[in-house]
Amino acid sequence: MTKGNKSIPSISVSYGTKGNSTKANELGMRPMQERAYERRGEQYLLIKSPPASGKSRALMFIALDKLLNQGLKQAIIVVPEKSIGSSFNDEPLSDFGFWTDWSVEPKWNLCNAPGSDNGGKVNSVGKFLESDDKILICTHATFRFSVDKFGVEAFDNRLIAVDEFHHVSANPDNKLGLHLGQFINRDRVHIVAMTGSYFRGDAEAVLGPEDELKFDTITYTYYEQLNGYEYLKQLDIGYFFYSGSYTDDILKVLDPTEKTIIHIPNVNSRESTKDKIREVEYIIEELGEWQGTDSSTGFQLVKSPGGKILRIADLVDDEPTKRDRVAAALKDPAHKNNRDHVDVIIALGMAKEGFDWIWCEHALTVGYRASLTEVVQIIGRATRDAPGKSRARFTNLIAELDASEQSVTEAVNDTLKAIASSLLMEQVLAPRFEFKQKNPKNGPDQGFDYGDGGYDPAASNVGINHETGQLQIEINGLFEPKSEEAVRICREDLNEVIAKFVQDKTTVERGMFDEEVIPEELNQVRMGKIIQEKYPDLDVEDQEAVRQHAIAALNLTQQAKQTVLHSREGKSEPVTNNSLIDGVRKFVMDVRELDIDLIDRINPFSEAYAVLAKAMSEESLKQVASAIAGRRVNIPYDEARALTERALKFKKERGRLPDISAQDPWEKRMAEGIAALKRYRAQQQAAESAGGDING
Numbered sequence: 001m002t003k004g005n006k007s008i009p010s011i012s013v014s015y016g017t018k019g020n021s022t023k024a025n026e027l028g029m030r031p032m033q034e035r036a037y038e039r040r041g042e043q044y045l046l047i048k049s050p051p052a053s054g055k056s057r058a059l060m061f062i063a064l065d066k067l068l069n070q071g072l073k074q075a076i077i078v079v080p081e082k083s084i085g086s087s088f089n090d091e092p093l094s095d096f097g098f099w100t101d102w103s104v105e106p107k108w109n110l111c112n113a114p115g116s117d118n119g120g121k122v123n124s125v126g127k128f129l130e131s132d133d134k135i136l137i138c139t140h141a142t143f144r145f146s147v148d149k150f151g152v153e154a155f156d157n158r159l160i161a162v163d164e165f166h167h168v169s170a171n172p173d174n175k176l177g178l179h180l181g182q183f184i185n186r187d188r189v190h191i192v193a194m195t196g197s198y199f200r201g202d203a204e205a206v207l208g209p210e211d212e213l214k215f216d217t218i219t220y221t222y223y224e225q226l227n228g229y230e231y232l233k234q235l236d237i238g239y240f241f242y243s244g245s246y247t248d249d250i251l252k253v254l255d256p257t258e259k260t261i262i263h264i265p266n267v268n269s270r271e272s273t274k275d276k277i278r279e280v281e282y283i284i285e286e287l288g289e290w291q292g293t294d295s296s297t298g299f300q301l302v303k304s305p306g307g308k309i310l311r312i313a314d315l316v317d318d319e320p321t322k323r324d325r326v327a328a329a330l331k332d333p334a335h336k337n338n339r340d341h342v343d344v345i346i347a348l349g350m351a352k353e354g355f356d357w358i359w360c361e362h363a364l365t366v367g368y369r370a371s372l373t374e375v376v377q378i379i380g381r382a383t384r385d386a387p388g389k390s391r392a393r394f395t396n397l398i399a400e401l402d403a404s405e406q407s408v409t410e411a412v413n414d415t416l417k418a419i420a421s422s423l424l425m426e427q428v429l430a431p432r433f434e435f436k437q438k439n440p441k442n443g444p445d446q447g448f449d450y451g452d453g454g455y456d457p458a459a460s461n462v463g464i465n466h467e468t469g470q471l472q473i474e475i476n477g478l479f480e481p482k483s484e485e486a487v488r489i490c491r492e493d494l495n496e497v498i499a500k501f502v503q504d505k506t507t508v509e510r511g512m513f514d515e516e517v518i519p520e521e522l523n524q525v526r527m528g529k530i531i532q533e534k535y536p537d538l539d540v541e542d543q544e545a546v547r548q549h550a551i552a553a554l555n556l557t558q559q560a561k562q563t564v565l566h567s568r569e570g571k572s573e574p575v576t577n578n579s580l581i582d583g584v585r586k587f588v589m590d591v592r593e594l595d596i597d598l599i600d601r602i603n604p605f606s607e608a609y610a611v612l613a614k615a616m617s618e619e620s621l622k623q624v625a626s627a628i629a630g631r632r633v634n635i636p637y638d639e640a641r642a643l644t645e646r647a648l649k650f651k652k653e654r655g656r657l658p659d660i661s662a663q664d665p666w667e668k669r670m671a672e673g674i675a676a677l678k679r680y681r682a683q684q685q686a687a688e689s690a691g692g693d694i695n696g
Contacts, residue, residue: 012236012237013235032224040062052383059194074128077161078143085111090103090104122145153188160180162194227466237422237425247282255362260364262346262364264283272367299313311343311344355381375421396422399414412627430560442474483542511603518669519601524600527550528543529639531543551604560584562583564579658674
């Protein structure tokens with residue numbers, strides 16, 4: 001790392017390097033592919049799996065079985081952009097043990113065809129549907145236009161496989177989502193959907209709840225993927241705040257000896273200098289002395305101060321001929337396993353999802369990305385396993401709040417969004433949580449390791465299933481989900497819920513900068529409101545079960561993070577493998593009794609604030625806190641009503657209402673909620689009697 005480096009990891013996770021996630025079975029399938037293939041008979045499959053886990057090949061196995069053994073006529077593979085179509089090129093699967101090969105007629109890989117998506121390519125789809133050929137590859141756009149032209153009926157008895165499924169939305173304005181809904185309603189096709197992101201994360205659900213229930217979900221977590229690698233042992237996620245121009249500070253976080261992808265800021269962002277070409281020149285100048293351009297690849301050659309010639313790929317250049325030559329050189333299969341082919345890639349909109357450079361050790365992103373899904377995709381560029389690559393990291397460079405900052409609100413919002421992104425990535429990297437209500441009748445479950453002492457009937461136990469990556473935790477007083485939908489949410493969608501929670505601006509502001517905040521208000525009221533809005537059809541008990549599971553996942557990850565970061569202060573390497581698991585286990589063992597009330601008393605944002613305080617200058621931190629304090633308001637109506645509902649539960653349990661002068665801050669806050677609601681209702685009655693009304 002360069003001298004003076006100020007990059008602060010918000011989390012640093014080490015893994016077990018077991019090597020099993022890259023080992024193939026007798027059919028040539030890695031563990032994720034084998035898991036997906038076992039469910040090949042399902043009509044609707046949703047595969048949630050990290051970048052580099054082998055989703056493309058998993059689809060090949062499933063599609064071939066559907067074509068040859070399940071009676072489907074054809075398979076149509078739909079990808080978001082042309083470059084990803086190469087992931088589905090011919091593969092000699094039989095060389096590795098499978099019973100047939102994957103072969104695509106060149107004329108049916110429309111990602112390689114000239115022309116526009118709504119022109120000749122749509123006609124080609126029509127010809128394919130009439131042919132006896134089996135496999136077609138096209139972009140999302142070509143597929144949308146084809147469905148518009150030929151209708152959903154034309155695709156009956158076929159497999160529709162959608163790669164990078166997070167591009168789809170249940171929003172009626174999302175054409176691909178609308179078409180998929182029509183296919184599901186007609187129920188005459190098979191669908192395999194694949195995504196490397198664990199949450200929509202940005203706005204709306206990918207599928208409506210009723211459609212989601214029809215899908216059989218295969219989840220392969222980041223924990224399983226990274227823990228099963230052979231070489232990569234450690235992943236750091238962090239952010240760095242800079243003042244002035246980011247190009248002046250970039251060498252504080254950029255180590256030229258690490259293989260790095262730099263994503264420069266969007267030209268509309270506050271971090272941008274509004275001249276992207278000059279920004280690339282600045283970065284190159286910071287790295288060393290320009291030596292010219294490689295005639296065969298188009299890479300920029302730069303001599304570093306240490307004397308090494310750095311090979312830099314510029315994907316920002318607007319001149320198509322130059323940029324296409326560089327992009328083609330990066331994809332050259334002859335150099336896929338050549339670590340020295342390129343050293344640094346500078347990009348703006350490219351080199352994100354589907355971009356495969358196994359040697360990447362550092363994904364360095366300048367400016368906040370509005371899409372959390374995009375952040376997951378960018379981090380995925382650095383999480384490939386490769387010989388000699390023991391550590392990878394993601395750094396987000398963000399402009400610090402300046403004393404002369406014109407748009408303070410925008411600067412504060414960017415800071416809060418970066419924190420939300422970091423918190424969510426910590427959840428994505430954690431093992432899958434399986435929470436159980438603590439019960440005297442409980443016993444050890446097969447396949448789970450409960451630590452050196454084994455299962456203890458008298459304690460809250462933490463068990464890890466090393467094969468599936470599940471972390472089983474017993475909690476006293478936990479509500480368990482009852483309905484099929486609530487069970488599915490607790491099993492598959494907790495990160496979706498947490499994404500919504502950590503993106504709620506008021507929640508983050510209060511959690512990090514309000515010294516008087518009561519954790520229960522965040523965990524019960526704010527999270528409770530999000531659950532009610534997101535899942536209105538669940539009954540009250542199931543809503544509470546989902547709330548408790550989501551808060552337990554978030555807060556236990558934060559407690560584990562605290563243990564991990566404290567244990568490695570002043571050390572260059574983490575102290576243990578599987579550090580998040582060890583952190584959770586240590587926290588549970590240190591508390592006298594793990595119950596839901598204890599979990600609700602943890603501020604989910606306290607550790608994020610501790611990291612922010614180290615990463616940001618004291619003056620900027622004060623400015624952010626001051627800006628947030630300036631817009632704090634009294635208890636809003638919805639919150640007063642939610643507090644009153646909690647107060648009624650309190651009364652049911654204790655036989656009395658909360659006391660506004662109580663020593664316990666949560667009891668006092670519930671009482672304040674009752675008082676606030678009474679004031680709102682009094683104002684409303686007064687307005688109504690005066691012939692008016694207020695919005696409540």
